[in-house]
Structures are given as structure tokens and as C-alpha cells.
Amino acid sequence: MRRRIWADPRLGLLVVIVVLVAVFTALRPAFLDVDLTIVPIQSDLTVFVVVGLAQLAVLSLGHMNLAVGRMAAVSAFAAGWAYDKLAVPLVVGLLIGLAVGALVGAAAGWTIAATGVNSFVVTLALDFALIGLVSLLYSTFSDGVAFHVAPAGMDILRGDTFADYCAGDLCGPPIPLVVPIALVAALAVGVFFRNSRLGREILMTGSNLQAARLSGIPTSRRIIQAHTLSGLLAALAGFLLAVTNGAFSADIGGSFLLPSFLGPVLGGTLLAGGAVSVLGTVFGAALTEVIQTGLNLLQFEVEKFKIYIGIVLLVALSLDRLRQVLAERRKQEVPRVPEPVEQKEGVA
Structure with a gap:
């Protein structure tokens, strides 16, 4: 049991997060300021956790989605257009955006399944196509590069926390809505990947495509479904970012690609497919957000900002890898019980 806990990459991530929070707090006590840091971190983390889940959906197959940011952008456009031109309620616009994201993801999955072309190539091409499409859509249907529209409930969702709602003297925690x-x-x-048959078959497809096909799993369909889920989650991330920013703009999703990989990969999701970690993705996204916020409070130069983030993440990855190596060595050092020596009959 102890070895199993030691080998869990999520434990290493949690330790690193706690250490970094302590270090940044010691250097800048404002790191624990509720309004300045804690609430904004949670809002940003909400977006990047969902982005990580969008990438995790296709990493389960051993695929990747390089168009995750542009899927978010085109979905945000659809929602913003619906709010601005059709005056639909908040939930209806969200559903429209999710539907568009799912359709784009399904198109990517169908292309991969039908042609056999690597997901890297397909989603990279899709990313470039969507860059032009999103710009064209905003220039055609909006007054500028964004829809500055706030359907009923959007301002509340963006600015309120549970602490703003009280029952007598009892108020909720400072957690954004x-x-x-x-x-x-x-x-x-x-729950989808752990308990549903569909999720387990997607993981089996990612673990061994040929074996999954021979087992009767419709692998092409599972590929399409995994990419559909990725597009759906990318659309949700785009909506959450639009709510946080207060506008549905063309640049939504522009910074999604790197965080979409960092969360799942740091959390233990295999790039080769066949294994995912949702909790690890949450911890990986939290680690990234803590690093970014801490370095920002320390007032590092913008030009060097990404360099420092890369160095800290490299150290975190190295420590996590070292922990895994040590865990494997511990397994190999388990003493073996010597086999009894057999004696032949008639020999003393």
C-alpha cells in the first residue's frame, strides 16, 4: 500500500504545489490575499482544468488535439452571435456553443478515423483553417473583433462568489460561481472513463488499437466519439473564458494549447494512450496556475516570464520523474524467497 501511494504521480504534484505556495507566500504575503490572488486563481484555474480535460479526452487514444484553442474560439463565436443577434438566454447560448464545438471535434475525429492520417496532422491543419474562419466570422458578423454582450446572469456568473450570498450571518466561501x-x-x-463501457472502450482503443478491433470494439466510432468529447470540452472552456473576460472575442483560446497538455501530462495521463488521470489533470493545472501567479507577483519581466515558467515546470517534471524511478527501484529491491534445493532419492 505504501509503495502504491509513493508511486502515485498526483502525490508528487500535490507536494510541489504546497511547497510553491509556501515559498511564494513567504516572498509575497499578498499571494494569499483573497481578492487579489485567491479568487482570480480559481477563475483562471476553472478554465484551464476544462482545457486540460479537452486534451485528456484525445490523449486517452494516444492522439492529440492541436486545434483545441480554435475549437474554443469558433464555439465562443457561435454563442456570442446567438446572444447578440438572437437574444437567447444564457443557457441556450451555452448549448449552441457546445454543439458547435462537438461538431468540429466530431469532424476532426471522422477525418482521422476515415483517412488514417495522424491526429497531429489533422488537428494542425484544422487549427490553421479555424484561425482564418474565426477572423472572417467576426469581421463579417460583428462590429469589430468581439461581441460585447451580457445576457442575463452572465455578470453574476463572472463577478460573484459564494461569499456574496448569505443566510443571516452565515456566508459562503470565497469561491467563484x-x-x-x-x-x-x-x-x-x-465517471465516463472509469465507469462507462464507452469510456473503457476508448481507453482500450488507445492502449492497443488492433487488439481492441479484434475484440469487437468499433474503434473508428470510438475515435470519433473521443474527439467529439474533446471539442465539447474545448467549447465549454471557451465559454468560461468569455464569461471571465466579459466578451466573446476572436482571441479566445489563443493561449490554450500549452496548458491543455501541461495539466494532463503532469497529472499522469499517458501520451501513448490507454490511461488517464482526471484528478492529476486538476493538480497539473493547479501547479501551472500557482507558478504563473507567483512569478507574476514577484514582478518578473514579461520577456522572461515564460522562460522562468518553463524552468520551474522542468524542475517539477524532473522531481516527479525521479520519484517514479525511485518507486520502481523499490519494487525491484523486494527480497526474493530462495527456492528449496531438491535432493535426489538415495543421496544423503
């Missing part, structure tokens, strides 16, 4: 959306998404994805 958007956080439960990410928690529900994480829980749903976790």
Missing part, C-alpha cells in the same frame, strides 16, 4: 462548472465537468469525465 464558475468553479462548480469545472468540478462537474471533471467529475463527469472521471
Whole structure:
């Protein structure tokens, strides 16, 4: 049991997060300021957890989605257009955006399954195509590069926390209202891959495509479904970012690609497919957000910002890899029980 806990990469991530929080707090006590840091971190983390889940959906196959940011952008456009031109309620616009994201993801999955072309090539080409399409759509249907529209409930979702709602003298915690959306998404994805037949078949397809096909699993369909889920989650991330920013703009999703990989990979999801970790993805996204916020409070130069983030993440990855190597060595050092020496009959 102890070895199993030691070998869990999520434990290493949690330790690193706690250490970094302590270090940044010691250097800048404002790191624990509720309004300045804690609430904004949670809002940003909500977006990047969902982005990580979008990438995790296709990493389960050993695929990747390089168009995750542009899927978010085109979905945000669809939602913004619906709010601006059709005056639909908040939930209806969200559903429209999710539908568009799912359709784009399904198109990518169908292309991969039908042609056999590597997901890297397909989603990279799709990313370039969507860059031009999103710019064209905004220039055609909006007054500029964004829809500055706020349907009923959007301002509340963006600015309120549970601490703003009280029952007598008892108020809620300083948690933004958007956080439960990410928690529900994480829980749903976790249940999907752990408990549903469809999720387990997607993991089997990612683990061994040929074996899954011989077992009767419709692998092409599972590929399409995994990419559909990725597009759906990318659309949700785009909506959450639009709510946080207060506008549906063309640059939504532009910074999604790197965080989409960092969360799942740091959390233990295999790039080769066949194994995912939803909780690890949450911890990986949290680690990234803590690093970014801490370095920002330390006022590092913008030009060097990404360099420092890369160095810290490299150290975190190295420590986590070292922990895994040590765990494997411990397994190999388990003493073997010597086999009894057999004696032949008639020999003393």
C-alpha cells in the first residue's frame, strides 16, 4: 500500500504545489490575499482544468488535439452571435456553443478515423483553417473583433462568489460561481472513463488499437466519439473564458494549447494512450496556475516570464520523474524467497 501511494504521480504534484505556495507566500504575503490572488486563481484555474480535460479526452487514444484553442474560439463565436443577434438566454447560448464545438471535434475525429492520417496532422491543419474562419466570422458578423454582450446572469456568473450570498450571518466561501462548472465537468469525465463501457472502450482503443478491433470494439466510432468529447470540452472552456473576460472575442483560446497538455501530462495521463488521470489533470493545472501567479507577483519581466515558467515546470517534471524511478527501484529491491534445493532419492 505504501509503495502504491509513493508511486502515485498526483502525490508528487500535490507536494510541489504546497511547497510553491509556501515559498511564494513567504516572498509575497499578498499571494494569499483573497481578492487579489485567491479568487482570480480559481477563475483562471476553472478554465484551464476544462482545457486540460479537452486534451485528456484525445490523449486517452494516444492522439492529440492541436486545434483545441480554435475549437474554443469558433464555439465562443457561435454563442456570442446567438446572444447578440438572437437574444437567447444564457443557457441556450451555452448549448449552441457546445454543439458547435462537438461538431468540429466530431469532424476532426471522422477525418482521422476515415483517412488514417495522424491526429497531429489533422488537428494542425484544422487549427490553421479555424484561425482564418474565426477572423472572417467576426469581421463579417460583428462590429469589430468581439461581441460585447451580457445576457442575463452572465455578470453574476463572472463577478460573484459564494461569499456574496448569505443566510443571516452565515456566508459562503470565497469561491467563484464558475468553479462548480469545472468540478462537474471533471467529475463527469472521471465517471465516463472509469465507469462507462464507452469510456473503457476508448481507453482500450488507445492502449492497443488492433487488439481492441479484434475484440469487437468499433474503434473508428470510438475515435470519433473521443474527439467529439474533446471539442465539447474545448467549447465549454471557451465559454468560461468569455464569461471571465466579459466578451466573446476572436482571441479566445489563443493561449490554450500549452496548458491543455501541461495539466494532463503532469497529472499522469499517458501520451501513448490507454490511461488517464482526471484528478492529476486538476493538480497539473493547479501547479501551472500557482507558478504563473507567483512569478507574476514577484514582478518578473514579461520577456522572461515564460522562460522562468518553463524552468520551474522542468524542475517539477524532473522531481516527479525521479520519484517514479525511485518507486520502481523499490519494487525491484523486494527480497526474493530462495527456492528449496531438491535432493535426489538415495543421496544423503
